[in-house]
Amino acid sequence: MLREWDRNGILEEKSNVERASRFIYLNKTCFNGLFRVNSQNQFNVPYGNYKNPNIVNKEVLIADSKFLNKSGIKIMNEDFEKAAKTARKGDFVYFDPPYASLDDTQNFVGYTLNGFDYKEQERLRDLFVTLDKKGCFVMLSNSSSKLIHDLYSDYKDTTIIIGATRNINSKASGRGKVDEVLIMNYNYKQS
Known part of the structure; x- marks a missing residue:
């Protein structure tokens, strides 16, 4: 399961694209799009109650990718x-x-x-x-x-x-x- 990747060490073996895909999936299927981790730095938001979540919006992903790759924007996961x-x-x-x-x-x-x-x-x-x-x-x-x-x-x-x-x-x-x-x-x- 994707939710378990940060618990069983699989996340460390995944590429940046796979990690980003996991994040989008969890964001679209967890409770209210909330992101939160526990004291072990593991994702811990409950499942959402969605019948048909819109996980992949191809047009938005392509537009975002084009914008972020040509605008000199740098996304950092830092203090x-x-x-x-x-x-x-x-x-x-x-x-x-x-x-x-x-x-x-x-x-x-x-x-x-x-x-x-x-x-x-x-x-x-x-x-x-x-x-x-x-x-x-x-x-x-x-x-x-x-x-x-x-x-x-x-x-x-x-x-x-x-x-x-x-x-x-x-x-x-x-x-x-x-x-x-x-x-x-x-x-x-x-x-």
Whole structure:
């Protein structure tokens, strides 16, 4: 089974194309397209309940491949500081980290093995500030939580709150409309 590849060592033997194919398949057949791993760094999202999932959209895959192969885009699976290391003045950098909890009762901090706790949120804020000083255009999305508003208080004039619909939550009461923030280091109203 494809789901077992990261448990039985088969994943390490697969090509990049086979790994990407597995990711697309799991994304299209697991619960709500969620990606998450357990403490052993193994994919652990439950199966979705789909009768005919659209696993392969040939036209979209071809268009995406053409775009990504000719646009000088580089996709990295690295720590965010390492990924942003080559950013230069005038570059646009967008961060979409695991969102901060909205209150103290929520303790889910990430979809990956190491999570994304307060120290990681601080480290990301520090990088945001560094890139701002470097002359990059920086945008970040996150929850509209007190923690995030406090961390990015220097950017309150270029922060906007947007409504988003959440379909994934362990409790049904946690699904529905929530506020998120877009934090920028530039004046979005001039565009």
